[in-house]
Amino acid sequence: MRIGELAEKTGLAPSAIRFYEQSGLLPEPERSPNGYRVYSEQAIGRLRMVQLAQNLGFPLDRLREAFAGDEVYPKEDLLHKLDTRLDEIEQLMTALRTQRKTLRTLRTTLSEAWAAGKCVDGVELANQLLAQQHEPVRRSKTRHE
Amino acid sequence: MRIGELAEKTGLAPSAIRFYEQSGLLPEPERSPNGYRVYSEQAIGRLRMVQLAQNLGFPLDRLREAFAGDEVYPKEDLLHKLDTRLDEIEQLMTALRTQRKTLRTLRTTLSEAWAAGKCVDGVELANQLLAQQHEPVRRSKTRHE
DNA sequence: ACTAAGATTCAAGTCAACTTGAAGGTCAAG
DNA sequence: CTTGACCTTCAAGTTGACTTGAATCTTAGT
Numbered sequence: 081m082r083i084g085e086l087a088e089k090t091g092l093a094p095s096a097i098r099f100y101e102q103s104g105l106l107p108e109p110e111r112s113p114n115g116y117r118v119y120s121e122q123a124i125g126r127l128r129m130v131q132l133a134q135n136l137g138f139p140l141d142r143l144r145e146a147f148a149g150d151e152v153y154p155k156e157d158l159l160h161k162l163d164t165r166l167d168e169i170e171q172l173m174t175a176l177r178t179q180r181k182t183l184r185t186l187r188t189t190l191s192e193a194w195a196a197g198k199c200v201d202g203v204e205l206a207n208q209l210l211a212q213q214h215e216p217v218r219r220s221k222t223r224h225e
Numbered sequence: 226m227r228i229g230e231l232a233e234k235t236g237l238a239p240s241a242i243r244f245y246e247q248s249g250l251l252p253e254p255e256r257s258p259n260g261y262r263v264y265s266e267q268a269i270g271r272l273r274m275v276q277l278a279q280n281l282g283f284p285l286d287r288l289r290e291a292f293a294g295d296e297v298y299p300k301e302d303l304l305h306k307l308d309t310r311l312d313e314i315e316q317l318m319t320a321l322r323t324q325r326k327t328l329r330t331l332r333t334t335l336s337e338a339w340a341a342g343k344c345v346d347g348v349e350l351a352n353q354l355l356a357q358q359h360e361p362v363r364r365s366k367t368r369h370e
Numbered sequence: 371a372c373t374a375a376g377a378t379t380c381a382a383g384t385c386a387a388c389t390t391g392a393a394g395g396t397c398a399a400g
Numbered sequence: 401c402t403t404g405a406c407c408t409t410c411a412a413g414t415t416g417a418c419t420t421g422a423a424t425c426t427t428a429g430t
Contacts, residue, residue: 095420096418096419099418100418115425
């Protein structure tokens with residue numbers, strides 16, 4: 081199987097596969113005499129695992145640790161990684177709930193002021209709402225197409 | 226007030242303030258004869274609004290639209306933006322819940338297999354779990370420091 | 371023989387939101 | 401008069417996960 085076929089079977093772009101190989105996520109494949117990469121069925125499985133991990137929100141460099149050595153990654157570490165990610169998710173959800181709450185407050189406040197024909201002081205409102213926002217929180221990065 | 230003071234009062238870096246100005250989020254300030262930027266108290270309010278919007282998860286180019294013209298942005302559009310962001314948040318939360326569910330399944334499966342001294346086929350497991358994952362979803366980007 | 375599809379490598383571009391660096395101007399204090 | 405803090409501009413670097421482009425090669429089909 082050449083790279084194009086593997087790409088089709090996994091839904092990835094050939095460039096992405098080469099990129100994964102280059103980043104050490106995928107072992108270097110055999111080459112046919114003309115220099116083309118030749119993959120076994122195994123490669124599909126490997127990529128599926130990468131895709132799953134990506135879907136679960138693990139950045140590629142975290143995967144590298146687990147996929148670098150050939151097979152059998154220590155189970156304790158694996159569980160630890162899962163737990164770490166689970167914690168991250170909780171934090172993100174908390175942050176999102178806070179955002180949602182603030183947005184709803186803002187929505188209501190503005191709607192009411194609008195209905196009453198009043199003019200709102202955006203600055204004061206912002207100061208007020210900023211006081212509620214506690215933990216700013218960082219990026220999520222949840223899979224691209 | 227020069228840029229350093231404004232930076233301190235808002236908790237932003239001077240470079241960030243210059244960047245915001247450059248991106249059209251902040252009006253160009255007066256300059257003192259030596260060329261230094263000179264800000265009024267107003268600028269603090271403006272930056273607080275930007276910070277709030279950032280905390281709420283709006284990317285800067287969305288803000289640009291609302292902050293470009295001087296004052297009074299159409300209220301309907303504003304409400305629409307809030308609603309759009311609220312929808313995004315719901316989608317992100319859904320995606321995170323899916324991830325969490327899968328991670329928990331994975332955790333349990335691995336723990337059990339480990340306890341039973343079994344060897345798990347990562348590939349098959351991945352295929353199985355990937356089937357559950359529906360919508361891949363894009364990034365979140367929830368404010369930095 | 372020619373074309374088109376698909377392969378190769380390597381370098382550089384993309385997006386976001388800034389930061390960092392280089393090279394220099396201004397100003398109060400010692 | 402020199403040091404140091406603070407300011408200026410402009411260009412380039414950062415991170416993540418790839419994509420895109422350029423230049424070249426292989427192979428199957430007409």
